[in-house]
Amino acid sequence: MRTRSLFALLVAAALMLGVFGLASAQDAALSGDLEIFSWWTGGGEEAGLNALIARFKEMYPDVNIINSAVAGGSGVNAKAVLTTRMLGGDPPDTFQVHAGAELNSLWVKAGRMEALNDIYEANGWMEQFPAGLLDLVSDDAGNIYSVPVNIHRSNVMWYVPGKLEEWGVTVPATLDEFVNETCPTLQAAGVIPMAIGENWTQSHLWESVALAVLGVEGYNGLWDGTTNWTSPEALAVWDMYGKVLDCGNEDMNALTWQDASKLVADGAAAFNIMGDWAAGYFLVDLALTPNEGFAWAAAPGTDGVFMMLSDTFGLPKGAPHPENARAWLSFLGSAEAQDIFNPLKGSLPANTTADITNAEKYNAYFQSAYEDWTSNVIVGSQRHGAVAPAAFDSGFLNIIAQFQGDRDSTTAAANAAALAIQTGIGG
Amino acid sequence: MDSGLTRDRLIAILMLLPSVILVAIFVYGFIAWTGYTSLTDSNALQQLSGLPAQFIGLKNYNDLFTGGLNLRFRMDMVNTVFFTIMFILVCLAVGMGLAILLDQKIKGEAIFRTIFLFPMALSFVVTGVVWKWLFNPTSGLNVLPTIIGLPAGGFRWFISEERWWPFAWQDVPLILSIIFLGIAIFAALWYWSKRRSQTAALLTALALLLLAWITFGSPRSLSGLNPERPEQHGFNVALIAVVIAAGWQMSGYTMAMYLAGLRGISEELREAARVDGCSELGVYRYVVFPLLAPITLSAMIILGHISLKIFDLVYTIGGGDNLYIDMPGINMFFTTFRSNQFGQGAAIAMLMLIMVAVVIIPYLASQLRSETKL
Numbered sequence: 001m002r003t004r005s006l007f008a009l010l011v012a013a014a015l016m017l018g019v020f021g022l023a024s025a026q027d028a029a030l031s032g033d034l035e036i037f038s039w040w041t042g043g044g045e046e047a048g049l050n051a052l053i054a055r056f057k058e059m060y061p062d063v064n065i066i067n068s069a070v071a072g073g074s075g076v077n078a079k080a081v082l083t084t085r086m087l088g089g090d091p092p093d094t095f096q097v098h099a100g101a102e103l104n105s106l107w108v109k110a111g112r113m114e115a116l117n118d119i120y121e122a123n124g125w126m127e128q129f130p131a132g133l134l135d136l137v138s139d140d141a142g143n144i145y146s147v148p149v150n151i152h153r154s155n156v157m158w159y160v161p162g163k164l165e166e167w168g169v170t171v172p173a174t175l176d177e178f179v180n181e182t183c184p185t186l187q188a189a190g191v192i193p194m195a196i197g198e199n200w201t202q203s204h205l206w207e208s209v210a211l212a213v214l215g216v217e218g219y220n221g222l223w224d225g226t227t228n229w230t231s232p233e234a235l236a237v238w239d240m241y242g243k244v245l246d247c248g249n250e251d252m253n254a255l256t257w258q259d260a261s262k263l264v265a266d267g268a269a270a271f272n273i274m275g276d277w278a279a280g281y282f283l284v285d286l287a288l289t290p291n292e293g294f295a296w297a298a299a300p301g302t303d304g305v306f307m308m309l310s311d312t313f314g315l316p317k318g319a320p321h322p323e324n325a326r327a328w329l330s331f332l333g334s335a336e337a338q339d340i341f342n343p344l345k346g347s348l349p350a351n352t353t354a355d356i357t358n359a360e361k362y363n364a365y366f367q368s369a370y371e372d373w374t375s376n377v378i379v380g381s382q383r384h385g386a387v388a389p390a391a392f393d394s395g396f397l398n399i400i401a402q403f404q405g406d407r408d409s410t411t412a413a414a415n416a417a418a419l420a421i422q423t424g425i426g427g
Numbered sequence: 428m429d430s431g432l433t434r435d436r437l438i439a440i441l442m443l444l445p446s447v448i449l450v451a452i453f454v455y456g457f458i459a460w461t462g463y464t465s466l467t468d469s470n471a472l473q474q475l476s477g478l479p480a481q482f483i484g485l486k487n488y489n490d491l492f493t494g495g496l497n498l499r500f501r502m503d504m505v506n507t508v509f510f511t512i513m514f515i516l517v518c519l520a521v522g523m524g525l526a527i528l529l530d531q532k533i534k535g536e537a538i539f540r541t542i543f544l545f546p547m548a549l550s551f552v553v554t555g556v557v558w559k560w561l562f563n564p565t566s567g568l569n570v571l572p573t574i575i576g577l578p579a580g581g582f583r584w585f586i587s588e589e590r591w592w593p594f595a596w597q598d599v600p601l602i603l604s605i606i607f608l609g610i611a612i613f614a615a616l617w618y619w620s621k622r623r624s625q626t627a628a629l630l631t632a633l634a635l636l637l638l639a640w641i642t643f644g645s646p647r648s649l650s651g652l653n654p655e656r657p658e659q660h661g662f663n664v665a666l667i668a669v670v671i672a673a674g675w676q677m678s679g680y681t682m683a684m685y686l687a688g689l690r691g692i693s694e695e696l697r698e699a700a701r702v703d704g705c706s707e708l709g710v711y712r713y714v715v716f717p718l719l720a721p722i723t724l725s726a727m728i729i730l731g732h733i734s735l736k737i738f739d740l741v742y743t744i745g746g747g748d749n750l751y752i753d754m755p756g757i758n759m760f761f762t763t764f765r766s767n768q769f770g771q772g773a774a775i776a777m778l779m780l781i782m783v784a785v786v787i788i789p790y791l792a793s794q795l796r797s798e799t800k801l
Contacts (some may be wrong), residue, residue, distance in 0.1 A: 076747070078765035083471055108769070110475035199748035251564050253586040253749050390468070394765035398499045401750045403589050406659075411495075418496055 031062035034324040037092035039078035041071040044280050048344035063324050091316035093325040099136040099310035102385030108145050114315040115143035128353050130259040132378050146314035147333040150347035153276045154381040155299040163267050174301045175212050183247040186270050195269035196248035197260035203400045204383045205273050209241045210299025216377050217373040223387040226427020229417035238409035273299050279365040280346025290364040306376040309384035391421040464773035466596050471767030487774035493651035503755040505660045511734040517674035522681025530689045543679040555743025558672035585668035585744050595657035600649040608637045664753040681726050688722035731786045755779050
């Protein structure tokens with residue numbers, strides 16, 4: 001009798017909550033599993049993800065979070081597992097994917113993603129996220145398919161100000177200045193002008209060179225088909241890229257990106273072009289002070305342009321716990337979540353209402369990067385999945401590796417053109 | 428006589444059935460499925476969209492051998508051949524040497540045996556990471572000479588871009604047919620000397636045909652690449668680093684095989700040879716080595732299939748995209764799961780299977796024959 005009345009009370013309470021439709025109470029009723037799939041398994045990324053999960057756990061204590069992060073290969077292994085699971089009809093509740101072509105040309109095109117417009121509208125995010133960024137995660141019909149967590153910049157050049165003075169060089173404004181003046185001066189002084197790492201960091205360098213040589217319109221044209229891959233301009237990209245490689249360290253293929261950045265911090269090399277995750281490496285791992293132990297500028301010839309990439313999370317069709325995933329995504333896009341995650345990972349918040357001016361959360365680099373983000377021309381990064389499908393990015397690494405060996409611009413340009421056709425770019 | 432279904436036989440069949448079915452599905456069924464996939468244009472977008480894969484015949488294979496974008500695959504092929512040969516030679520030589528030394532009834536043999544076998548206990552990933560550090564041209568082994576005041580070594584190990592014995596891919600058919608010609612002539616001479624004139628005549632005819640084809644026809648046209656732009660290949664010196672790392676790991680194992688073989692050779696046989704006036708070297712030359720031949724064959728087969736399928740060691744040393752030490756296994760993984768081209772990835776997998784089969788099947792066949800003889 002007593003248990004029955006208790007049960008009735010519970011039912012009544014549940015009904016009341018339902019009737020009043022209290023959002024928080026409704027959310028608190030969420031239970032079951034939530035599987036989050038990513039390749040964030042180390043350093044600040046992992047710390048950021050764990051902090052997000054901890055906060056989410058406070059909000060929804062009954063949801064059991066499964067952190068299915070797959071380590072290694074800057075996401076290669078994770079993407080292989082994800083593809084297999086999606087094909088096998090076993091999608092996670094939500095997964096990490098780069099904004100842009102990596103999301104659109106595979107998952108969205110195959111119709112495997114749920115539109116998230118309702119979440120955006122319910123949270124008023126249409127006004128809070130930059131329109132250009134939303135374009136990258138939407139289809140032509142205006143359906144939005146993922147929630148951006150952060151913004152990274154690809155075309156950043158790192159250096160140590162005191163060292164440059166010592167060697168008598170200044171930050172080059174153009175690539176011509178770099179290869180013709182800065183580079184010979186530094187080489188004569190026995191300093192490596194440009195610290196370069198393994199294959200993918202060379203591809204990363206290539207996109208900054210391409211942007212500098214082709215300009216914004218020409219660079220964007222590579223991806224929409226208006227710039228011919230075998231045109232003289234595109235050939236000039238490879239020629240210039242070859243000259244920059246000639247200013248690099250000989251053991252580039254043996255170094256990770258951290259090794260390459262460390263060459264700059266150690267004073268063995270003058271410059272390093274790497275995404276702004278390097279800021280986190282300089283600040284946290286090497287404990288350097290911004291503007292003193294390390295400083296930054298846009299890659300030569302790309303001033304005023306912000307080449308971006310963004311990590312986002314989406315909701316695959318057939319996810320076992322879509323309600324939990326929606327709660328997670330609603331949280332992920334909020335200013336609160338972005339302010340938890342980004343200072344730890346070392347990236348800019350994608351949500352413009354985030355507390356960016358807070359110097360305790362966002363250091364000097366990110367203050368200046370945010371200014372650029374809001375004032376510069378925005379283009380997407382090729383290496384990091386924003387403008388070209390995964391098939392192109394993967395094949396392009398082979399072209400980069402081949403070019404590193406033979407320095408044959410004509411072959412590289414012809415191969416890139418063939419690869420673009422094969423992977424449906426500009427078509 | 429008792430060809431009927433006896434109780435014994437029924438039980439035997441029932442016992443075998445589960446494993447036969449499992450192997451049929453999960454080994455041969457999947458090989459067949461991979462083979463079929465390699466003949467289609469299957470890719471991630473198509474499969475995720477629920478579209479059927481289009482049958483495109485041998486196009487994937489054709490692309491691998493002649494496509495401008497598949498230089499990587501052709502480099503892999505060249506690398507695999509050089510790596511396999513060098514890896515087997517190093518392991519056999521070092522393994523045999525260690526085994527002979529240990530066989531001299533030295534003190535503490537068990538300790539040395541364990542030490543030499545130890546690297547086998549490590550995974551290739553661990554070996555790869557350790558050797559990657561050792562081979563780093565600016566901070567690894569190259570620094571060693573500076574301890575005693577010598578200049579640091581200049582060899583760039585696994586990132587070397589040097590190439591020895593360069594040849595163009597367009598010449599590969601020519602090189603292969605010359606090798607076949609050599610084998611045919613050698614075999615013909617051998618059969619003539621054995622006075623088996625029928626076989627010898629056949630081989631001579633084959634050799635003449637090959638010779639005519641090489642002189643008049645042009646095997647070069649078989650390569651399918653533009654003859655105007657020779658595609659340079661060769662022995663990539665960076666492979667030496669991988670051979671050392673892999674040899675370090677597998678030599679101990681080869682040693683153990685040889686040691687077992689050496690222990691199987693009775694002391695009486697050696698004594699008899701010595702009594703007949705054989706020098707100590709002669710004992711090895713005429714008694715020990717011939718008796719070790721079957722061990723050498725087994726070792727070659729085991730090492731051969733390891734080297735043809737190698738993935739983890741090269742992946743950890745080279746970081747995945749160092750083409751100078753790249754192997755088909757890595758290319759297969761990237762083509763399938765990074766480029767999302769399942770069809771072409773399956774084609775690489777099938778070619779790897781064929782290469783391994785060429786090594787393994789004659790061995791299995793000879794094993795089977797000797798077993799049925801017993």
